[in-house]
Amino acid sequence: MSTSTRILMCPPDHFHVNYAINPWMKGNQDQVSQEKAMSQWQALRALVARFAEVVEIEPQEGVPDMVFTANAGTVAGKRAVVSSFAHKERQPEERHFAQFFRKIGYEVGELPEGVRYEGAGDSLFDRGGEWLWAGSGFRTDREAHEFVADFLGVDVLSLTLVDERFYHIDTCFCPLAGGWLLYYPQAYDVASNELIESRVPAERRIRVTEEEAAEFSCNAINIGENVIMHDCSDRLRSELERAGFTVHTTSLSEFLKAGGSAKCLSLKLDEPEAIAK
Numbered sequence: 001m002s003t004s005t006r007i008l009m010c011p012p013d014h015f016h017v018n019y020a021i022n023p024w025m026k027g028n029q030d031q032v033s034q035e036k037a038m039s040q041w042q043a044l045r046a047l048v049a050r051f052a053e054v055v056e057i058e059p060q061e062g063v064p065d066m067v068f069t070a071n072a073g074t075v076a077g078k079r080a081v082v083s084s085f086a087h088k089e090r091q092p093e094e095r096h097f098a099q100f101f102r103k104i105g106y107e108v109g110e111l112p113e114g115v116r117y118e119g120a121g122d123s124l125f126d127r128g129g130e131w132l133w134a135g136s137g138f139r140t141d142r143e144a145h146e147f148v149a150d151f152l153g154v155d156v157l158s159l160t161l162v163d164e165r166f167y168h169i170d171t172c173f174c175p176l177a178g179g180w181l182l183y184y185p186q187a188y189d190v191a192s193n194e195l196i197e198s199r200v201p202a203e204r205r206i207r208v209t210e211e212e213a214a215e216f217s218c219n220a221i222n223i224g225e226n227v228i229m230h231d232c233s234d235r236l237r238s239e240l241e242r243a244g245f246t247v248h249t250t251s252l253s254e255f256l257k258a259g260g261s262a263k264c265l266s267l268k269l270d271e272p273e274a275i276a277k
């Protein structure tokens with residue numbers, strides 16, 4: 001086990017679907033098996049713990065989506081921009097995440113009033129170049145990108161989402177070690193695709209089909225050569241293996257009912273300090 005990567009997770013003690021703030025949640029209200037969710041989460045936790053150190057945040061009652069720690073904020077070095085959720089249902093999570101970042105000694109950046117931002121759900125560091133990909137379109141405002149760039153001292157490349165099923169960039173975009181990119185191009189507008197193509201060479205781009213995207217195959221946790229996801233088609237698995245990755249799958253069906261999967265259930269706490277612009 002490598003201890004250089006700490007990953008934040010939140011046990012699903014209070015996880016359920018009792019509101020619908022994304023298309024996946026519609027029709028799934030009160031359909032979650034608490035028991036199954038707990039065992040799926042434990043299996044994911046055990047898998048992640050093979051490659052990284054898992055840090056837990058205490059689950060809170062009344063905020064069922066708090067399990068999706070990717071939405072806590074965005075970190076670089078010892079700084080964290082804490083999320084400012086678009087929906088009132090998730091806003092009470094903000095103070096718990098801010099408190100957590102302070103407790104581990106991070107300097108917390110709070111967005112200006114009224115600017116929406118959903119953390120690492122909508123911001124992902126490239127793993128080949130030194131920049132942060134940030135999304136907007138559904139949950140995050142463009143203005144937030146400027147704040148994040150300033151506070152974390154990173155170069156931000158803005159992408160625009162156009163398909164409401166893929167409302168955070170981490171549902172359809174996953175930078176992988178060595179500058180690879182796993183993504184679903186149709187979730188982005190033309191300008192975003194041009195930007196992606198200008199930064200990531202064609203031979204490093206791994207596109208997923210609509211069906212694979214709908215199985216949340218891009219919502220993967222990448223630790224070194226390991227890629228952890230809910231489900232992987234044979235086609236995608238061989239593409240990833242050809243690129244040198246080892247794919248690990250573990251069912252997260254209960255969490256898909258809330259519109260989230262492996263990556264959403266995790267947050268890397270040890271992102272390198274930003275390179276001063």
Ligand code: ARG
Nearest residue numbers: 022068070121168258260264
């Ligand atoms: N139900 C949650 C929401 O709609 C799911 C969040 C998934 N998180 C993510 N990083 N994509 O906010």
